Amino acid sequence: MAKILDGLKVSKEIKSEIKAEVEKIIKSKKRAPHLVAILVGNNGASKTYVNSKVKDCQEVGFTSSLLKFPATVSEAELLEKINELNHSKAVDGFIVQLPLPKQIDQEKIIMAIDPRKDVDGFHPENFGKMALEMDTFLPATPFGILTLLERYNIETKGKHCVIIGRSRIVGKPMSILMGRKDFPGNSTVTLTHSYTPHIEKFTQSADIVITALGDPHFLKSEMIKKGAIIVDVGITRVDDDSKKGYHLTGDVDFESCAEKAAWITPVPGGVGPMTRAMLLKNTLLAYKTSVYND
Numbered sequence: 001m002a003k004i005l006d007g008l009k010v011s012k013e014i015k016s017e018i019k020a021e022v023e024k025i026i027k028s029k030k031r032a033p034h035l036v037a038i039l040v041g042n043n044g045a046s047k048t049y050v051n052s053k054v055k056d057c058q059e060v061g062f063t064s065s066l067l068k069f070p071a072t073v074s075e076a077e078l079l080e081k082i083n084e085l086n087h088s089k090a091v092d093g094f095i096v097q098l099p100l101p102k103q104i105d106q107e108k109i110i111m112a113i114d115p116r117k118d119v120d121g122f123h124p125e126n127f128g129k130m131a132l133e134m135d136t137f138l139p140a141t142p143f144g145i146l147t148l149l150e151r152y153n154i155e156t157k158g159k160h161c162v163i164i165g166r167s168r169i170v171g172k173p174m175s176i177l178m179g180r181k182d183f184p185g186n187s188t189v190t191l192t193h194s195y196t197p198h199i200e201k202f203t204q205s206a207d208i209v210i211t212a213l214g215d216p217h218f219l220k221s222e223m224i225k226k227g228a229i230i231v232d233v234g235i236t237r238v239d240d241d242s243k244k245g246y247h248l249t250g251d252v253d254f255e256s257c258a259e260k261a262a263w264i265t266p267v268p269g270g271v272g273p274m275t276r277a278m279l280l281k282n283t284l285l286a287y288k289t290s291v292y293n294d
């Protein structure tokens, strides 16, 4: 039976480490780090995520602002706000919650963010630095997965890591990070996607499988090898009769895969909370490296 990679527990440890650092900052009479989150439209999951990001900031002693825009907002309006935040001395880092409505060019928005405040690590300059193993903000979800593996002392060196999904937020950066020379990296990486025929041919030989598809129960036990490490990034809301009206399901068929794997992340309580903790880490880094904080 697989052991659990408990993202909720590790995220709490990381938050308390950050909180201790913030207490020292405040004691030395400096201002607290400040994160701004931009939310566009009414996507239920996005609302949940930004609200939890604001709550996380309160928990560790950061200040934060949540800027809400209607789904009809123009690209020009958003760009104007980004320009304002880029120049604000009071803002260390900011994020634009994705996905954005169709009329907004996501790449244009990301490109407009000052890379020094890009605590999501999505700007091409930061993505390039990540690929070249230079110091920068790492995208929160892959950063969270690496930290989770590191805290559980999971060996990645020389292992075959198969990633399912090539999104800009998870799959693509994850494929680069797992192959980097620093720990936990040094894996041999296979990046699979919707045009990969017979994905099971790859996952069956993988030491580590990372799924980021949003396809509930996609990864079945017959697709993995015994003793594999399974990381589930998928979080799908499935409608039901509960009070909330839905429950969360990952890409992994948890019950069957847990019988065969050595380690596995749960959904909820796995990668999601780690994503949030890493955003805090990046915001603290932005604060420490801010040109306004000498």
Ligand SMILES: Nc1nc2c(c(=O)[nH]1)N[C@@H](CN(C=O)c1ccc(C(=O)N[C@@H](CCC(=O)O)C(=O)O)cc1)CN2
Binding pocket: 048, 049, 052, 095, 096, 097, 098, 099, 120, 140, 141, 169, 235, 248, 267, 268, 269, 270, 271, 272, 273, 275, 276
């Ligand atoms: N600007 C960004 N947009 C998006 C990102 C991102 O990193 N930056 N990633 C995802 C969503 N995401 C962060 O924003 C995120 C996903 C999941 C969780 C989380 O805490 N999940 C919980 C369950 C929460 C729930 O009740 O739904 C869990 O898995 O235990 C936090 C953040 C897309 N957009």
